[in-house]
Amino acid sequence: MGAKGLVSGVVALGLVAAGAFVADGFARGSAEETAADVLSQQLQVTGAPxxxxxxxxxxxxxxxxxxDDVRATAAGVTLEGVETTDVVVDAADVSLDAPYRVGTVRLEATVPTSSLQRVVAERAQMDVAVDGGVLRASGELFGIPLTxxxxxxxxxxxxxxDVQEVTLGAGTLELDDLPGDVAERLVGIEVPLEGLPxxxxxxxxxVVPEGVRFTAGGTDVALEELP
Known part of the structure; x- marks a missing residue:
């Protein structure tokens, strides 16, 4: 084979490889779109995942x-009435045949201060904001500022x-010093996230600037049990 024939052969192999790469990319893109549609149908997703x-x-x-490795992101997902934002799901060893399972899955999402506000308001009439590395709840007790x-x-x-510290007016108090059932209403406040698979x-x-960032994980998770 002369130099011209060798070059032609290399070009032909390159075209075949490029065609295979394009086909692979097309199949990947189609599968990703299908998976995004399924997520939208199964979960209360904000925006297009x-x-x-x-x-x-x-x-x-x-x-x-x-x-081997799948990542799904969404602007927000509602879990049993609690809104979460900036959702990221990483899954490995995702089976495509029944029984459909995921080897490992890791989920991260943020419960924004607006969602935390609604949860806290059910226990105590207080506003919630992020203050550095903690959350700060503020309100009034007998007309005196309480944080x-x-x-x-x-x-x-x-x-x-959990409550870390309480300030009433200019003084710092222990929980036991609070009158009535105030302390009880400020202890063990649960943010319900029952909507996890x-x-x-x-x-x-x-605590993050936007609220509370949580991480959840699982191994050998059954896909057919997803909501």
Whole structure:
């Protein structure tokens, strides 16, 4: 084979490889759109969710019946009446054949201060705002300004908010010093997140400028049990 024939062969192989790459990309894009549609149907999603099937090539994953790495994002998702924002879901080893399962899944989302405000208001008539690394609830008690530092935590798969400090007027008080049932209403406030898929449990929660950012995870999660 002469130099011209060698060049022609290389060009031909390049065209075949490019065609295969385009076909792979088309199949990947179609699968991502389908997955986004399913998410919109199953969950109360704000805006259009975005799904990315990661990995160099998609078709080999399709042939093996399992996706190595999938990321889904959404501007917001409502979980049993509680609005969350900036939702990110990372899933690995996603099976494409029944029984449909996910090897590992990690979910992150933010409960904004507006959602926290509604939860706290059910227990105490106080406003909630972010103050550095804590939440600050403020209101009045017998006409005197009352503030309470609140810190989120996860216990037994539940998102709770605990009082760290209480200030009434110019003085700092212990919870036991508060009159009536005020202390009881400020302890163990639960932010209900029952809308998480079965097998996906809360792991941690931290205060962020927008509210409370929580992380949930699970292993060997059954897709057919998704809401």
């Amino acid at each position: 975005d799904v990315q099937i990661r990995g160099l090539l998609f078709l080999p994953q399709l042939l093996t019946g399992s996706l 309470a530092g609140l810190l989120p935590r996860v216990a037994d798969g539940r998102l709770l908010v 079965p097998g996906v449990l809360l792991e941690q929660a931290v």
